[in-house]
Amino acid sequence: LSIGFASEESKKQVVEDLELTIGRGEIVALVGESGSGKTMTALSLIRLLPHVFDIKEGSIKFDGKEVRDMTAPQINELRGGRIGMIFQQPQSMLDPSATVGSQVAESLTVHRRLDKQATKARVIELLGEVGIPEPVERSRNYAHQMSGGMAQRVMIAAALSADPHLLIADEPTTALDVTVQTQILKLLERERRERELAILLITHDLTVVSSLADRVVVMYAGRIVEEGPTRNILSKPRQPYTQALLRCSLLETDDEQALYTIPSGENPGIETTSGCTFLP
Structure with missing residues (x-):
């Protein structure tokens, strides 16, 4: 899969020659620094790319069906139905004018076409499942009344409400304290196990990857530079960028050691080239 600028004159690509598969019940971590193409990759799966970008070539298949060929009604059924998504910054993603319960109910x-009474009961059940205390009362709250951790739980409840086959989690623990991060990760692992849910975990935090992912895909400047089982990637990385990323991580740093830095891989658009983008 390759993603570039929509302009016909531009040959620059923000994601190039990406190949990615996710099996049922598998958690795959898409790792890389900000600007490496992780979120663009995720948005392309549900055809939500910003209008200035376009899929230049390649195929996106979900449950054996070509996503690029789907009609508008089919895409609407896919989004929030068979594919759920947790976006970054949950409090800003929630509608401030609607109760959190009504947003989960939507x-x-x-997608489930439940009647009003069944919908209300299921909303309360979902909020309880994701660990929100007093779900009946909390369902009447607005976004500004929720902490960051509670808002993220609401987003997870909404994403899981239609029983999706795939959950895309874009930086689900960013800006949360360590205790809440751990709770959210345990919640995702439980949902994966109970629902046999496939999860695409987008993150730059290798501590999150080490505790949750089965497989790691590392991106740099719009390209996949290394992939493999989590244990292999974190213990014996072969690619220079993955090695450098690990050196930047708290996994590899003690209290008295200065943090290691690497050149930015933020990708304003790369000309098509061959070879390694990190060490050409």
Whole structure:
């Protein structure tokens, strides 16, 4: 899969020659620094790319069906239905003018077509499942009344409400304290296990990867530079960028050691080239 600028004159690509598969019940971590193409890759899966970008070539298949060929109604059924997504900054993603319960209910109404009473009962059940205390009372709250951790739980409940086959989690623990991070990761692992849910975990935090992912895909400047089982990637990385990324991580740093830095891989658009983008 290759993603570039929509302009026909531009040959620059923000994601180039990406090949990625996710099996049922598998957690795959898409790792890389900000600007490496992780979120663009995720948005392309549900055809939500910003209008200035376009898929230049390649195929996206979900449950054996070509996503690029889907009609508008089919895509609407896919988004929030068979594919759920947790976006970054949950408090800003929640509608401040609607209760959190009504926002979780929206997906149930659209994708499950439950009646009002069944929808309300299922919303309370979902909020309880994701660890929100007093779910009946909390369902009447607004976004500004929720902490960051509670808002993230609401987003997870909404994403899981239609029983998706795939959950895309874009930086699900960013800006959360360590205790809440651990709770969210345990919640995702439990949902994976109970639902046999496939999860695409987008992150730059290798501590999150080490505790949750089965497999790691490392991106730099719009390209996959290394992939493999989590244990192998974190213990014996072969690619220079992965090695450098690990050196930047708290996994590899003691209290008295200065943090290691590497050149930015933020990708404003790369000309098509061959060879390693990190060490050409």
